[in-house]
Amino acid sequence: xxxVEQNSGPLSVPEGAIASLNCTYSDRVSQSFFWYRQYSxxxxxxxxxxxxNGDKEDGRFxxxxxxxxxxxxxxxxxSQPSDSATYLCAASTASGGSYIPTFxxxxxxxxxx
Amino acid sequence: NAGVTQTPKFQVLKTGQSxxxxxxxxxxxxxxxxxxxxxxxxxxxxxxxxxxxxxxKGEVPNGYNVSRLNKREFSLRLESAAPSQTSVYFCASxxxxxxxxYTFGSGTRLTVV
Numbered sequence: 001x002x003x004v005e006q007n008s009g010p011l012s013v014p015e016g017a018i019a020s021l022n023c024t025y026s027d028r029v030s031q032s033f034f035w036y037r038q039y040s041x042x043x044x045x046x047x048x049x050x051x052x053n054g055d056k057e058d059g060r061f062x063x064x065x066x067x068x069x070x071x072x073x074x075x076x077x078x079s080q081p082s083d084s085a086t087y088l089c090a091a092s093t094a095s096g097g098s099y100i101p102t103f104x105x106x107x108x109x110x111x112x113x
Numbered sequence: 114n115a116g117v118t119q120t121p122k123f124q125v126l127k128t129g130q131s132x133x134x135x136x137x138x139x140x141x142x143x144x145x146x147x148x149x150x151x152x153x154x155x156x157x158x159x160x161x162x163x164x165x166x167x168x169x170k171g172e173v174p175n176g177y178n179v180s181r182l183n184k185r186e187f188s189l190r191l192e193s194a195a196p197s198q199t200s201v202y203f204c205a206s207x208x209x210x211x212x213x214x215y216t217f218g219s220g221t222r223l224t225v226v
Contacts, residue, residue, distance in 0.1 A: 008153075032213075034214055034215070042219075042220075043203055043217040043218060043219050043220050044156070044203075044217050045217070046214040046215070046216070049213075049214050088155070088156065090215075095169075096161075096163050096167070096169045097163035097164060097167065097209075098143075098144045098161060098162075098163035098164075098207075098209065099144070099207070099209075099210070099213070100146075100158065100161060100171070101158075101215060102158075103148075103155050103156040103157075104155060105153065105154065105155035106155060
């Protein structure tokens with residue numbers, strides 16, 4: 001059974017701080033990794049994808065991947081109250097002609113003014 | 114650009130009734146997926162379709178059937194609804210290949226009484 005583990009939180013940070021979200025995955029052959037943001041009552045929206053070891057930066061967001069440790073993280077710099085949401089980590093594995101993502105249960109982030 | 118469109122947005126069923134959830138995407142994606150999301154359980158894969166003409170079971174397929182009608186449309190059918198199927202259902206689509214993210218529809222909130 002493929003598993004993606006996340007701390008459910010909530011993670012509470014002050015406005016302007018760095019929020020650090022973490023995720024581990026069990027399937028060593030997972031190839032691509034994704035971070036999604038989900039506001040309450042809404043659908044998940046893609047923030048970042050990463051599939052090579054190291055860091056990948058996009059604006060205020062940095063994704064980090066360490067395949068040896070089976071660990072993925074997301075850093076949010078200069079956190080804003082609008083970043084308050086649940087963040088879902090996903091690991092994708094090739095199967096049946098497609099790439100099947102397994103999602104973690106999400107980490108709730110609260111950014112307080 | 115509509116992306117992924119799901120209908121209906123809300124539905125209440127009585128135990129034993131049947132219904133079909135509709136999903137259509139206009140991004141020319143090859144792969145489509147059906148997920149359910151329950152509080153504390155994260156997103157769980159019901160069925161997926163790697164490409165037109167193929168469907169495969171996911172993690173929680175019991176009680177559901179799917180049809181990949183054409184490249185654009187992927188429907189999910191509940192033949193005899195049960196209270197355990199009360200959930201939020203999301204359809205998603207993606208392009209084939211490593212690293213491509215998944216675009217979600219807005220979801221269907223289903224209650225079975």
